[in-house]
Amino acid sequence: xxxxxxxxxxxxxxxxxxxxxxxxxxxxxxxxxxxxxxxxxxxxxxxxxxxxxxxxxxxxxxxxxxxxxxxxxxxxxxxxxxxxxxxxxxxxxxxxxxxxxxxxxxxxxxxxxxxxxxxxxxxxxxxxxxxxxxxxxxxxxxxxxxxxxxxxxxxxxxxxxxxxxxxxxxxxxxxxxxxxxxxxxxxxxxxxxxxxxxxxxxxxxxxxxxxxxxxxxxxxxxxxxxxxxxxxxxxxxxxxxxxxxxxxxxxxxxxxxxxxxxxxxxxxxxxxxxxxxxxxxxxxxxxxxxxxxxxxxxxxxxxxxxxxxxxxxxxxxxxxxxxxxxxxx
Amino acid sequence: xxxxxxxxxxxxxxxxxxxxxxxxxxxxxxxxxxxxxxxxxxxxxxxxxxxxxxxxxxxxxxxxxxxxxxxxxxxxxxxxxxxxxxxxxxxxxxxxxxxxxxxxxxxxxxxxxxxxxxxxxxxxxxxxxxxxxxxxxxxxxxxxxxxxxxxxxxxxxxxxxxxxxxxxxxxxxxxxxxxxxxxxxxxxxxxxxxxxxxxxxxxxxxxxxxxxxxxxxxxxxxxxxxxxxxxxxxxxxxxxxxxxxxxxxxxxxxxxxxxxxxxxxxxxxxxxxxxxxxxxxxxxxx
Numbered sequence: 347x348x349x350x351x352x353x354x355x356x357x358x359x360x361x362x363x364x365x366x367x368x369x370x371x372x373x374x375x376x377x378x379x380x381x382x383x384x385x386x387x388x389x390x391x392x393x394x395x396x397x398x399x400x401x402x403x404x405x406x407x408x409x410x411x412x413x414x415x416x417x418x419x420x421x422x423x424x425x426x427x428x429x430x431x432x433x434x435x436x437x438x439x440x441x442x443x444x445x446x447x448x449x450x451x452x453x454x455x456x457x458x459x460x461x462x463x464x465x466x467x468x469x470x471x472x473x474x475x476x477x478x479x480x481x482x483x484x485x486x487x488x489x490x491x492x493x494x495x496x497x498x499x500x501x502x503x504x505x506x507x508x509x510x511x512x513x514x515x516x517x518x519x520x521x522x523x524x525x526x527x528x529x530x531x532x533x534x535x536x537x538x539x540x541x542x543x544x545x546x547x548x549x550x551x552x553x554x555x556x557x558x559x560x561x562x563x564x565x566x567x568x569x570x571x572x573x574x575x576x577x578x579x580x581x582x583x584x585x586x587x588x589x590x591x592x593x594x595x596x597x598x599x600x601x602x603x604x605x606x607x608x609x610x611x612x613x614x615x616x617x618x619x620x621x622x623x624x625x626x627x628x629x630x631x632x633x634x635x636x637x638x639x640x641x642x643x644x645x646x647x648x649x650x651x652x653x654x655x656x657x658x659x660x661x662x663x664x665x666x667x668x669x670x671x672x673x674x675x
Numbered sequence: 676x677x678x679x680x681x682x683x684x685x686x687x688x689x690x691x692x693x694x695x696x697x698x699x700x701x702x703x704x705x706x707x708x709x710x711x712x713x714x715x716x717x718x719x720x721x722x723x724x725x726x727x728x729x730x731x732x733x734x735x736x737x738x739x740x741x742x743x744x745x746x747x748x749x750x751x752x753x754x755x756x757x758x759x760x761x762x763x764x765x766x767x768x769x770x771x772x773x774x775x776x777x778x779x780x781x782x783x784x785x786x787x788x789x790x791x792x793x794x795x796x797x798x799x800x801x802x803x804x805x806x807x808x809x810x811x812x813x814x815x816x817x818x819x820x821x822x823x824x825x826x827x828x829x830x831x832x833x834x835x836x837x838x839x840x841x842x843x844x845x846x847x848x849x850x851x852x853x854x855x856x857x858x859x860x861x862x863x864x865x866x867x868x869x870x871x872x873x874x875x876x877x878x879x880x881x882x883x884x885x886x887x888x889x890x891x892x893x894x895x896x897x898x899x900x901x902x903x904x905x906x907x908x909x910x911x912x913x914x915x916x917x918x919x920x921x922x923x924x925x926x927x928x929x930x931x932x933x934x935x936x937x938x939x940x941x942x943x944x945x946x947x948x949x950x951x952x953x954x955x956x957x958x959x960x961x
Contacts, residue, residue, distance in 0.1 A: 380888035393917050397890045400914075456908050457853050514755065514776070515851055518886070522854045529889070530853045644891030645880055646854060 357613040361622055364611065368410075368629045375406040375636045380643035408531035409635040409649070410628035411538045412594035417604035417627025418545060419586040421620055422579045424605050425555050427491055433602035434587040437580075438494035441501030442471025443591040444524060448508050451519045461532050461592055468588035471497060475584075490580055526597030526650025528635050537593040544582050545624055551575060552616035559614070597634075597650040599657040600627050606664055630657065695809035698774040698796040705791060708815030709769030713762055716754055716773035718938030719795065719810075720745050723771075725939040726811050726820040734765040741932065741940070757781065763788065769813060773797050797937040798883070800866045800945070804828050807939065827942045831870065834949050838872035844955045846873040846899035846920075847892050850884060852908040857887045863937055864948075871949035872956070873899060893918065899955045901948070904931040923958045927951045 377384055379402050384394045419434035426432075434440070446467020450460040475497055479490040505524070512520055522529075554575050557565045565572050590597070608622030634653035641647060694704040713734040714720040720739035723732045735748040736757060749765060752758035754776045762770070762785070770792045772782055777794070785792050793813060795806050804824035811820020848864055850856045858864040859880035868875045876895040877887060893915055900920040902909050906928045915921055929951075934944030 379890055381890040381894040393893065396915075396917075397893055401890045401893070451853075454905060454907065460853075510756070511753075513753075515856075518856060519851060519853055522886075527854060529855065639888060642881070644877075644888040646886040646888050648854075 353613065354615075357611075357615070357618050360612045361618055361625075364622060364625045364629075368625050368632075371629050371632045371636070372406060372410065375409070375632050376402050378636065378640060380639050380646070404534050405528050405531055405635065406632055407534035407538055408593050409528050409631045411534050411541050412528070412531075412590040412597060413600050413604070413627035413629070413631030414541045414624040415537065415544070415586040415590035415593075415627070416597065416601040416631075417608070417623035417625075418541070418548065418620060419583040419590070420601035420603075420627070421605035421608065421616070421623040422548070422555075422583040422586075423601070425559055425616075426576060426579055426583070427488075428559070430606065431602070433599075434583060434590075435596065435598075435601065436491065436495050436498060437584050437587055438471050438475055438497035438501065439468050439584050439587045440591045440596045441498040441505070442474075443468035443588060444505055444596055445501050445508075446470075447523050447595070448505060448512075448520050451516050451523065452508055452512055454516070457530055458532075460530075464592045465588070468592060471501070472584050472588065490576075522648045523595040524650075525648040526595040526653065527648040528594050528631075528638075529646060531593050534593065537589050540585070540589045541624070544586050545620065548579075548582055548620055549617070551578065552620055555579070555616045555620075556614075594631070595648075595650065597631060597653055599650075599654045599661070600630050603657045603661050604630060606661070610664065693812040693815075695793065695812055698794045700794065703791060703793045703813075705769065705813060709767075709791075709813055711765065711767045712769045712771060712814060713751055713765055713767040714739060714771050715751070715757055716771075716776050716795075716797070717741070717932075718797065718936035718941075719771045719773060720748070721936065721938040721940060722807055722810055723814070725823050726807060726814070726816045728810070728814040728816045731814050733767060734762065759784065759788070763790075769793060771795065771810065771813075798861075798863065799937075800831065800863050800870070800941070802863075803937055803939065803941055823939055827939060830942050831945065834945060835870045838870065838949060838952065841872045842956055843872050843874040844898045844952055845876050845895065846901060846952070846955070847876050847895070847897045849900070849902040849909065852911070854886045855889055855892075856884055859883055859885055863941065864934055864944075867934070867941075867945045867948050868952075870945060871952040873948070873952045898923070898925060898958075899951060900926045901929060901951065902927075903929045903935055919958075920955075923955070925951070925955050925958070927954075 376398055381397060384398050388394065416434055423432045423434055424430060443464040447460050447464035450463035475493045478493045509520060554570045557568055557570050558575060562572055604627035605623045607626050608619045612618040612622040630653060631649065634656060635649040637652050638647040638649040692704060692706060693708060694702050696702045710731055711733045712723060712731050714723055714732060715736050717739045720735045721741050723729060724742050724745060732748060734751045735745060736754045737750055737752060739745045739748060751762045755778060768791060770785055770790050772792055772794050774794050774796055782792055782794055796802050804827045807820050807824040811817040846868055848858050850858060857877050859877050860875055862883040865875050876897050896918055898919045900912055909926060912926060913921055920926060929944060930947055933940040934948065
C-alpha cells in the first residue's frame with residue numbers, strides 16, 4: 347500500500363515536471379524564431395513585439411493545441427482498440443479533413459476557405475462513419491473503428507489521386523499540409539478552447555477508462571456503462587482529431603507517441619495519463635515546430651516531418667526498453 | 676556505306692543536319708530540320724511561335740495559351756504527365772521538353788520510344804536567347820530566331836545598364852502564400868531582380884524556390900513586395916505597416932505569366948519588374 351502511494355506521488359511529481367517543461371518550451375518558442383532571438387526592450391522592439399505576439403504566439407499556441415488534441419485522441423483510441431499501435435488517424439477523420447483541404451488548395455481557394463473546406467471534410471467523414479456504423483446489422487465492438495479504417499484507406503487513395511493531378515505550384519502546399527505545417531494555422535483560440543473542453547469532458551471518465559483497459563467483461567461486471575463510454579470516447583477522440591488536423595494539417599506520430607510516453611512517465615492511471623498525453627503531445631509539436639522554423643532559417647521545414655524524425659527513434663527506444671510499451675494499454 | 680553517311684553527316688553540322696546542346700546529356704542531332712514538333716512546356720510553345728515555327732508545331736502541352744492561336748493546337752495533356760498515346764499519334768519528329776517540368780522518367784520513356792527529345796534547361800535569364808537560337812536551328816528558322824534572340828539580349832543589356840549604378844532597393848517575390856514560397860538569386864526571377872537593381876532579401880538559398888519565413892520578411896523590411904497573379908492572400912502583408920513597401924503602397928502584382936515562364940516574353944516581365952523598382956526607388960528613402 348505504501349509503495350503504491352509512493353508511486354502515485356512520484357507520478358504526480360512527473361506530471362508537474364512535465365508541466366514545467368511545457369512552459370519552458372513555450373517560452374523558448376516565443377523568444378526564438380527564424381528572425382533570431384527576440385528580447386523585450388531590445389532595439390527594434392516595436393516590430394519584434396509584433397513578430398512575437400502576432401506571428402509566434404498564435405503559431406506556438408496552435409502547435410500546442412494540435413499536439414495536445416492528438417495526444418488526447420491517441421490515448422482514447424488506444425484504450426478503445428486495446429491496441430498499443432493505434433493512432434487517431436485510423437478514425438478516418440483526418441482523411442476527410444485532408445481531402446477537403448487538398449481539394450481547396452487544388453482549386454486555388456484562399457487560406458480561410460481551405461480551413462473551412464478541411465472542417466467540412468472532417469465533419470463529413472465523421473458523419474459518414476457514424477451513419478455507416480449505425481446502419482443495419484449487429485453492432486460489434488470493432489464496427490465503428492473498422493468503418494473508419496476502411497474510409498481512411500479510400501480517402502487516402504483520393505488524396506494520392508489529387509497529388510498526381512496537382513500542378514507543381516500547388517504541390518508543395520499540399521505536401522506541407524499532409525506532413526503537418528503550422529505556418530498557416532488559423533487563430534488558435536478555437537483549437538485551444540476545444541482542447542480545454544474535451545479534456546474536461548474526458549477526465550471524469552478516467553477511472554472507467556482504467557477499468558475498460560482490463561477488458562470489457564470485467565468493466566461490465568463492475569458497473570461501467572461500457573457502451574456509453576465507448577461512444578463517448580469515440581466522439582471525443584474524433585472531435586479532437588478533427589480540430590487538430592484542421593489547425594495543423596495531418597501531423598503524424600504524435601498521436602501514437604504521446605500516450606505511450608505519458609504512460610511511461612506518469613503511469614497508466616488515466617487520471618494522470620490523459621493530462622500527461624496532452625502536455626507531451628503539445629510539447630512535442632511545439633518542439634518540432636520550433637526546429638522547423640529555426641534549423642535552416644529563414645528557410646522553413648514542415649513540422650510534421652521533423653516530428654516523425656524525432657519521434658521515430660524515441661518510440662523505438664521505448665519499444666525496446668524492458669517492460670516498456672503497451673503496459674498500460 | 677552507312678558508316679560513311681554517318682561520318683559525313685556528323686562532319687558537317689553546319690549543313691541541314693542541326694546539332695544543338697541540351698540539358699544534362701549529349702547534344703541532339705537531327706537528320707534534317709524538324710517538321711512536326713510537339714512542345715511539352717507553355718514557354719517552349721511561345722518560343723516556337725516567336726521564331727515563326729508555328730506551322731511546324733503539331734501539338735502542345737496544356738496551358739499553352741500564348742499566343743492565342745496556340746490554344747488551337749492539339750493537346751498532349753499536362754506537362755508533368757503527357758499523354759504518350761496522343762503524343763505518338765501526332766507522329767512528331769521532335770519533342771521539346773523543359774528539364775524543370777518534365778519528369779526524367781518521362782523523357783527517358785519518350786526517347787525509348789524512338790522519339791527525338793530536346794531537353795532544355797530554362798533556368799537562367801541567358802538560357803532564353805540561347806534556346807531560341809537552338810530551336811531556330813532545329814526547326815530551320817535560324818534567321819528569325821536570331822532576330823528574336825538579339826532583341827531579347829539588347830533589351831536585357833539596356834535594362835541592366837540603365838539600372839547598374841542606381842541605389843539598390845530591397846525586395847521580396849512571393850510565388851505562393853501557403854507555405855510562403857519565394858525565389859532565390861538562382862531563379863531567373865531572382866536574376867531579373869538583380870538586373871533591375873533590386874536586392875532580393877532572400878539572396879542565395881538552398882534551391883531556386885525556397886520555402887521562407889514570414890518573420891524573416893518582416894525583419895528584412897523590404898521596400899518592394901512582389902507577386903504574380905492570382906496573387907492569392909497577397910494583401911495580408913498590409914497589416915505590417917512598419918514595412919516600407921506597405922507604407923508606400925509598393926505591393927506590386929506583376930503581369931500574368933510573363934515573369935513565370937522562361938520564354939521570349941520573359942523580357943517584358945523584366946521590364947515591368949524594372950519599372951516597379953524605379954517607382955520604389957523614386958520614393959523618399961527611410
